[in-house]
Amino acid sequence: FGAMDDRLDEDTASDVDEYDFDESGWSSPCSEARGEQTYHVLDAEELRRKQREAVERVCNVLSVGEDVAHALLKHCNWDGNVVNDRWFEDHESTRIAVGLVEFEEVETHSNTCGICFDRLDEKELCGVACGHKYCHACWNGYFHAAIERGPHCLTVRCPEPGCSAHVPKSFVENKVHGEHLRRYKSFWNRSLVEECPTLKWCPGPNCQCAVQCTATSTETLDIICDCGHAFCWGCLEEAHRPVLCKTVRRWLAKNSAESENLVWILANSKPCPKCKRPIEKNQGCMHMTCSAPCRHEFCWLCLEPWRKHGEQTGGPYQCNRYIKAKEQGLYEEEEVTRRKAKCSLERYMHYFERWDAHDKARNRAKKDLVELNSKLDSLSSRFASTANQLKFFTDAYLQIIECRRILKWTYAYGYFHFMDSADPTQQEFLEFLQGEAEMSLEKLHHVAETNVEHLLENPSEFNNYRSKLTGLTCVAKDYFDKLVIELEHGFHHLSSRYSESPGTSLGQSSSPSGASTGPSVIAKNSRKLEQLISMGFDLREAQAALEEGNGDMGEATTILLASLTVGDA
Ligand SMILES: [Zn+2]
Ligand SMILES: [Zn+2]
Ligand SMILES: [Zn+2]
Ligand SMILES: [Zn+2]
Numbered sequence: 001f002g003a004m005d006d007r008l009d010e011d012t013a014s015d016v017d018e019y020d021f022d023e024s025g026w027s028s029p030c031s032e033a034r035g036e037q038t039y040h041v042l043d044a045e046e047l048r049r050k051q052r053e054a055v056e057r058v059c060n061v062l063s064v065g066e067d068v069a070h071a072l073l074k075h076c077n078w079d080g081n082v083v084n085d086r087w088f089e090d091h092e093s094t095r096i097a098v099g100l101v102e103f104e105e106v107e108t109h110s111n112t113c114g115i116c117f118d119r120l121d122e123k124e125l126c127g128v129a130c131g132h133k134y135c136h137a138c139w140n141g142y143f144h145a146a147i148e149r150g151p152h153c154l155t156v157r158c159p160e161p162g163c164s165a166h167v168p169k170s171f172v173e174n175k176v177h178g179e180h181l182r183r184y185k186s187f188w189n190r191s192l193v194e195e196c197p198t199l200k201w202c203p204g205p206n207c208q209c210a211v212q213c214t215a216t217s218t219e220t221l222d223i224i225c226d227c228g229h230a231f232c233w234g235c236l237e238e239a240h241r242p243v244l245c246k247t248v249r250r251w252l253a254k255n256s257a258e259s260e261n262l263v264w265i266l267a268n269s270k271p272c273p274k275c276k277r278p279i280e281k282n283q284g285c286m287h288m289t290c291s292a293p294c295r296h297e298f299c300w301l302c303l304e305p306w307r308k309h310g311e312q313t314g315g316p317y318q319c320n321r322y323i324k325a326k327e328q329g330l331y332e333e334e335e336v337t338r339r340k341a342k343c344s345l346e347r348y349m350h351y352f353e354r355w356d357a358h359d360k361a362r363n364r365a366k367k368d369l370v371e372l373n374s375k376l377d378s379l380s381s382r383f384a385s386t387a388n389q390l391k392f393f394t395d396a397y398l399q400i401i402e403c404r405r406i407l408k409w410t411y412a413y414g415y416f417h418f419m420d421s422a423d424p425t426q427q428e429f430l431e432f433l434q435g436e437a438e439m440s441l442e443k444l445h446h447v448a449e450t451n452v453e454h455l456l457e458n459p460s461e462f463n464n465y466r467s468k469l470t471g472l473t474c475v476a477k478d479y480f481d482k483l484v485i486e487l488e489h490g491f492h493h494l495s496s497r498y499s500e501s502p503g504t505s506l507g508q509s510s511s512p513s514g515a516s517t518g519p520s521v522i523a524k525n526s527r528k529l530e531q532l533i534s535m536g537f538d539l540r541e542a543q544a545a546l547e548e549g550n551g552d553m554g555e556a557t558t559i560l561l562a563s564l565t566v567g568d569a
């Protein structure tokens, strides 16, 4: 299929041009820079080098040995500048604090070990600068006990009661062996990261990297380590932008408190709402299709028919919306309490179930990405394309994983934020944005889950698939960027913009007739137009594409991308 190869090359070339042309508003669907890049990842090798350099610098500037340099740096949280300042401005008290004493010969008991009181040859006894002498076995036992107690062994002092003489690092290393020596050395290696306030270990499984960041140690900031683990600088939990650490802590505590009640939720199957047969969720997206002959399509989360979730029906997207049960004053006090408890549990379950479902879908997508990566080789030989030309596959999955993560945390946010003083307008804004973002994600995830084998058997569908997936990735990224920004800014931006146009009811179309009429649909469409234009499309063409796609962003983008390809060929 030489003809197809040519076309593929051409439209790839045009895409590359578009992506590089930043001024037009194009950006790669999965840009490397998520959030602010104010941090640096250091691997084990870099950490050792950094530590060595700090020690060497102190040795040179202060004219001291490595042992003293280690002790001073540890005392000053590995900040070389602080070491300098203290050493030159407050010399005596710094020496005392670290235990650097002048050598003095201790006359009495000079032939007796101060711990076991054995009388020994002078050469079998040794000590540090203070002159207190002990036998090798006693030093060894003393250090072993200190090392077993933990990293405090790095500041171990002379065992003589009342003596605070510093014991040099090299002295300890000469006296201990095997596992104890290994442990002692690793305490020193870890000391840099553990005591320096601008460094933290990556909490990723088996990761040896540390991250250097200038943010205050409690600031909420997403970090992506070289190992791929994304975590929060402030609380070291999994990354949770745009939600605050405080919310995450409360949410995780709530989950563990409620976990007993929720066992049933964690079951992986639900009855089909139509035929009642149990149906198992084994794909990432929430769009479920019951097996033959029922074939009922429904939403895994709310069990409502899937067609209710489409924008094209003009119907409200209510899956993400928790409707507060109206309270009635007709019940006995006990009954009211019981109902309230039931309501609060139901409310929590609404949020938890969505949080949990997106978490599971995210893990599923992570696994799928690994599997996909293993298939890329056969794809690239089948379509004679380079790994870079197939990047759109992995881009789509990375975007899905990121979107699931964001969505998940917006539910923890929603649970707490609207618990007591619910601002109905704000809640409506969040649910509207969530709903839009969720729709774009479900579409993307559904298309991304298309069987790769199917593509291998039907190469003619490849180009179409490629532009569709690329377009959907773009659209999802856009919706989620907006969701994150609005949430981080407390919805002020959006609320002021929408209050300017009275009569606009967000997310709820008053018109049952379709996507092309009704005030909210027009408002929605103008936002979509704005989006398409910001993506670099021509206004007139974007309008036509939106009309042709019945207001569906995914369709419109596909149409526009396809016309780009044709135009170039
Ligand atoms: Zn002894
Ligand atoms: Zn001593
Ligand atoms: Zn890591
Ligand atoms: Zn955090």
Ligand SMILES: [Zn+2]
Binding pocket: 272, 273, 274, 275, 276, 277, 290, 291, 294, 295, 296
């Ligand atoms: Zn069914």
Ligand SMILES: [Zn+2]
Binding pocket: 299, 300, 301, 302, 303, 304, 309, 318, 319, 320
């Ligand atoms: Zn639903």
Ligand SMILES: [Zn+2]
Binding pocket: 283, 285, 286, 287, 445, 446, 449
């Ligand atoms: Zn699907």
